[in-house]
Amino acid sequence: MQTVSSVLDSISDVGRDASRGGYSRGVFTHAELSLREWFSAEATARGLAVETDRNGILWAWWDATDTRDGALVTGSHLDSVPGGGAFDGPLGVASALVAVDLLRGRGVQPNRSLAVAVFPEEEGSRFGVSCLGSRLLTGTLDPDHVRSLVDADGTTFADAARSAGIDVDHLGRDEEAARRIGDFVELHVEQGRGLIDLDSAVAIGSTMLGHGRWRLSVTGQGNHAGTTLMADRADPMIAAAQVVLAARRIAAEQDGARATVGRLQPIPGGTNVIASRVDLWLDVRHEDDAITAQLIEKIHGQAQKICAFEGCRAALTEESRSSTVHFDGALQRTLSNALGTSFPGAPTLPTGAGHDAGILGTIAPTAMLFVRNPTGISHSPEEFVERDDADAGATALADVLQDLL
Incomplete structure (x- = not known):
């Protein structure tokens, strides 16, 4: 079975930025499109059914019942800020794929469907609106406004999305996708010093700063x-x-x-x-x-x-x-109980960063897991996660998903 680090190593050359350092993986650029293809291949190799919805969100399905409504969803994003680190976004995606491997290795038989989702333009680094994919899904953005957004080179979002194979006439609130999200759990690299100071590899998100x-x-x-x-x-x-x-x-x-x-x-x-x-x-x-x-x-x-x-x-x-988001209290308690054996006393941690989990909280219970960043630095090439901590995060995610399944 692959480790999280080995999964991430397979994309370590995609989107490297020679001038800034780190990675520049703007949404629908060559680098980000390559990562979307990589994700689809990784998910397909695991027997997951991959599809792209009307807003450019990728879904990889482990179908356990005859319906996808009320599914358990995990995942993150693959785009980056200019000159960003290797873990902001991709850590959550790679950990979700490894968590699927762990669940199957444990012989888990889900009682509801599970999806790994990849949300486009989480950073907002190309078109200026953060969490754009999840905002479109939830209906908090005007599709006409989104279609007209322009990047630094004068390319509209409509043209960029169209070149990625998305029918931009159908952007906007997606009732079908909204029904499918029963619970959403996002794993993410911690983007500050919280877990360093707490001396813990993993934490449960409590709030997200407005x-x-x-x-x-x-x-x-x-x-x-x-x-x-x-x-x-x-x-x-x-x-x-x-x-x-x-x-x-x-x-x-x-x-x-x-x-x-x-x-x-x-x-x-x-x-x-x-x-x-x-x-x-x-x-x-x-x-x-x-x-x-x-x-x-x-x-x-x-x-x-x-x-x-x-x-x-x-x-x-x-x-x-x-707005400031308080993650679902009942789901937080479920996460704490699920981690009780492998990660007893896992702390809760607020975050000053924005995440798709905060946007999706308007339509479903959402929660977050954070993995320690020993540098305490993010949105920079100095962002880092130790290999053991990355695997600990995937194990924690698998424990949580198993409990929720």
Whole structure:
């Protein structure tokens, strides 16, 4: 039987990013499409029936009854942030495949169907909306809006999805898929220091921090870098730089808040050109959704003051927002009981990261398992999971699935 590490080793060359380090596996790019083919082959080799739904979600079915309604579902995603680590997403997919091997090795006879699912564009790194596949499934995104999303190269989501063989005319809430999810358990690499500090290989997710993404467009006057005197400039880059610092200050004043500008794009982007516009993307998070809204209001208000002083204008656009999620309490207790023998006293752990399990919680009971990351670093090539911990996570997932089956 394969280990989790051996499964991951088979895709270790897919999507390597020579300039950033790590992996860049944007949804429906060559790298991510290769991983989708890899998953389909791995699932088929295990006798699972693979299909793609109307929103580009991959499903690999272990059919145990004459219906798939109310099935037990596990899985994660295969796309990555630019220059991301090897484990964010693929660990959950590889662990699910190994968990199927473990269940069969134990002679488990399911009393309901089991599916391993792969959700597209979880990171939102290509089209700007995180957990896009699960949001479409649950009906929380307007399909027309999704079809019109554009990546950095000007490709629409509709064109990218169409090139991947998806009929984009049928994007949107999928009642059939929603009925099939009886319970959802997602395994994921832990993306902070929680399990290091707890000295545990595995934890059960308790809550997921509310968060959102906003695009702030700062418009000024494009001009020549050599002929325009400093006093004559309306430079949006200067205003944008001050907004970045203001966002950090405002978040630091609020306990438990996070505010990040991880992407900034000057237009037109020439070295000897004063930009005409600078777009920057804000990621803001807090466990209290009202405070998240207040933080954005403060940052936007400060941005408008800064821009007015610099002779510029600021426009804020919300791209996505998720409320704080409390994972299903009964399912958490089931997970704790299922891990009682192999992982007694497995701790519970909140997460500041977003996951498809949080989105799917609006239609079904959901839960998460986290596997220790000894670096405490994620969304970076330094993200890591020890081989023994990866196998421990797959065993924990198999224990949980067996109990729920």
